[in-house]
Amino acid sequence: MTRSPATPLPPPKARRRLRESAALTQPQLATRVGVTPATVRAWESGRTTPRGRKREAYAKLLKTLAEEEAARLAKQEQEREREREQEALPEPKPEPKSKSEPVALTPAQAFDALYAFSAPALVRQTFLLTGRREQARESVERAFQTAWERWPEVARDRDPVGWVRATAYEYALSPWQRFRPRHRHPEPPPADPGDRTLLNTLLRLPPRHRRTLVLYDGVGLDLPETAAETEASTPATANRLLHAREAVAGRLPALADPRVLHRRLAELASNERLRAAEPPAVRGGGERRARFRTRAAIAFTxxxxxxxxxxxxxxxxxxxxxxxxxxxxxxxxxKVAPGSLSDEELELRQKLRDQMQDGPERLSPRLE
Incomplete structure (x- = not known):
């Protein structure tokens, strides 16, 4: 029996774009397909691929959304064509905008607002992952510099804070950090003995378990969102969370309750005096790094x-x-090459050259 080929699907980014262009949320689309929102989130992130009847229903729905989008674009093009035709007509004087209307922000202003809103909390969260204050601050600054370089992409993201948080966590937990000279000199631990014990317990966890615990019990994300940010399946994320909680409760039995653990993580991050740099300095640092990389690429070329x-x-x-x-x-x-002539050999050669080439004269007898 020959199996029919699977229905082609657009790329994960195109699936998400079609859903957002139709003003549908993930739960709404999940209801129309007959799956859970976590499954739709996994399809749009590319972590899993639909199969069977769910794939057929999902492909049919995406095709319908694409046709609706094409119809909307065609209608918008007709409206723009109609506006071009009316350009020759005198335009009415625009009415002054009311003070209640929102003012459009420039990219720099939007970036500064995002940084001022989320940077302090991200520095405290990253400190829970690394236990190092300077590394936490540097990780968040690098993440925001990367976000400024890709600002059009970050600005259109449905969760810009999550985009920056994932970048900062990946930089902070990079295995290359251990080779930096900074790691040879330990930082002073927290002053409170309870905070010091909790931080040491967190640092004993594997990096993936530690990140999962901070995201779920520290930041407050749900399990599917934590799985999507850590690029793992939901069962694997739940398993990591359970092992991390067991390890923490084994050393600190008072933190067996998740609510108490959440409160203690917030207190540990808040007790440290962690400050983030100003937004213009972060943007300037990112622009300098971009110029340096550009010049290095030109020099290499x-x-x-x-x-x-x-x-x-x-x-x-x-x-x-x-x-x-x-x-x-x-x-x-x-064959031996001739060497230099001695004085006797030079004298003999000169004597031979001075004589006649025919030899000496012939001797003739004479009478005496």
């Missing part, structure tokens, strides 16, 4: 072009066979 040109100039244009090494022939003596 110029060096590569120069090396290629030099190689093409000096490389041989034809094949030259190598000279075979000499071999001794039996019975034939080696």
């Amino acid at each position: 110029v060096a590569l072009v120069g090396t290629t040109a030099l190689t093409a100039r000096t490389a041989p244009t034809h094949y030259e066979p190598p000279v075979s090494p000499g071999q001794a022939v039996r019975g034939v003596p080696h």
